[in-house]
Amino acid sequence: MRVNHLIGIFVILFVIMILPWTGQAREDQYESLKRFSQVMHLIEENYVHEKEREYLLQGAIEGMLQKLDPHSAYVSLDELRMMQEDFSGEFGGIGIQIGMRENQLVVIAPIEDTPAHKAGLQPGDMILEVDSKSTQGMSLTDAVRLIRGPKGEAVVLTILSREDNKPKKVEIVRDTIPVHSVRSLELEPGYIQLRITDFKGNTTDDLRQEIEKYASNQILKGLILDLRNNPGGLLDQAVSVADLFMDQGLIVYTQGRDERQRKDYTAGRRSADATTPMIVLINAGSASASEIVAGALQDSNRALVIGENTFGKGSVQSIIPLSDGSAIKLTIALYYTPSGRSIQAEGISPDLRIPFERKQVSEEEGSQHPALRESGLQMHLRNPEMRDQEDLDQSEEVMELLAQDNQLRLSLEILKSMPRIKELTTTR
Structure with missing residues (x-):
């Protein structure tokens, strides 16, 4: 197979060189190919160590792709298998x-x-x-x-x-x-954090199951979709995740160098679409598919986006197989949000910018007593409309998480206030 592939390359080069080209553009192409042939010959004849011609051609292909952008690359057969494992198995x-x-x-x-x-x-x-x-x-x-x-x-x-x-x-x-990419945590009764670590082949199904798990036991009051440090993944999963929360409209579109290459991805109305108030958390580690979801929910006014600017990886790569089983990963288009914003090198800007600040609790702070309230007095009268205290108490895990994560803590407070804010804005 390798010999056939090599013969094919030389046949193409030979045909190109003997074609009766005319015009400056074709002369330039011929000169470029001639220069490439000269360099390869010089290496073969003079390099300190002998190198096989196939090795040199392989290096030329890899270098050519690396010169395009950081995401275009040659993908060997083993590397192609690794990529498939990333999205569907374990590694x-x-x-x-x-x-x-x-x-x-x-x-x-x-x-x-x-x-x-x-x-x-x-x-x-x-x-x-x-x-x-x-x-x-x-x-x-x-x-x-x-x-x-x-x-x-x-x-x-x-x-x-x-x-x-x-x-x-x-x-x-x-x-x-592991390939599991969705984690959930109940921050308070009815308020759920949905954390997506990356976008794999089963991400949307896992996310839907997590939502249904809570919705079947109680009324959901609000969702925090946490996309921080999510490096991205599969485009179709980004689209279907956004579609879970949108009942109509454009989610994202891709545009190649030809205007006719534009491709739109839209939301479809479903009875299972999640309609609860929501916040999306982003930061500099949110890239690619994460930016697609955040941009779609932001542009459609479906969610409030909080945190820091995202990474800005807004290019589309296609895996194109070659005859020997390897492939090239080639950038073929750019991502655009529904309003026409390019994600590339700009990223998604949050609606509310909140830098992450990890809280360090000092011994002095830890020794301070909480403020005294009526509910802390012995034998205080119980509010008949108040639920049992055990229903209101947060787990130690949640309390520690909120204490150390100011972005999540503020998002929860804003999420809880959303119904009242909406009520105020619609009555004035």
Whole structure:
């Protein structure tokens, strides 16, 4: 198969060179091909180590794609299998989404509850080395191949964080990375946090099940769709997730270089659509599919978007198979929100900008007594309309989470106030 593929390349080059081209454009193309042939010949004849011609052609293909943008790439057969595992199965790794920024390998987002997340890796961290191998000039696919590996084996990353003055080495033991991408938590009775870690093949079904689980037991008063540090994933899942909360209208459209290549994705009315008030949480780690969902719900006035500007990955990649079983991942279009905003390099701006601030509780603060109220007095009269205290108490997990996460805490307070705000704005 490789020999046939190589013969095919030379046949194409030969036909191109013998065609009786006319015009300046065709002469330029011929000169470019001639220059490529000369360089390959010089390498074959003079390079210090002998290199196979197929190796050189492979390198030329990879380099050509890398020159286009950070997301276009050559995908080997093994890498293609890894990509399929990402979206539909399990794989051995540390649970991290990486990308290129100014030719530097960076963390886009660690996946929640994975070794990378537990090791404290943060969006924006630069990865300088993988097992002492420099990432300078390394392709994204090569970096992924080095970072992944069998469960139980360690990988050492040299990390430079924004707040650090010098790099540090972080040893992370690989684990089996699960495909479950939806987690839920009841913050208060009727108020649910729905956390999507990334968009896989089963994300919409998992999200629908989580919503139905709470809706079947109680009246839902509000939802917080948490897309923070969600690096994206499958386009069809982003569309169907947004469709769960929208009963009509445009969700997103893609536009290639030809105006006729525009493709619209719209919402369809369903009886199961979630109609409760909602907030979407975003930050710099929210990318691609996350930005599609946030942009659609924002433009349609379906949800209030809170947090920080998103990553700005607004390009569409298509996997195009080649004859030998490998493929190329090629950027073919850009994403646009329903109002026509391009996500690329701009991202989604929140309606309410709230920077994340992790609260550090000092011993002095922890020793302070809560304010005394009537309900704290012994033998106080019970409000007959008040539910049992055990129904109102938040779990320790929720209380700790809200205490440390100011964005989530403020989102919950705003969500609880939404019905009253709507009432005030409609009566005046």
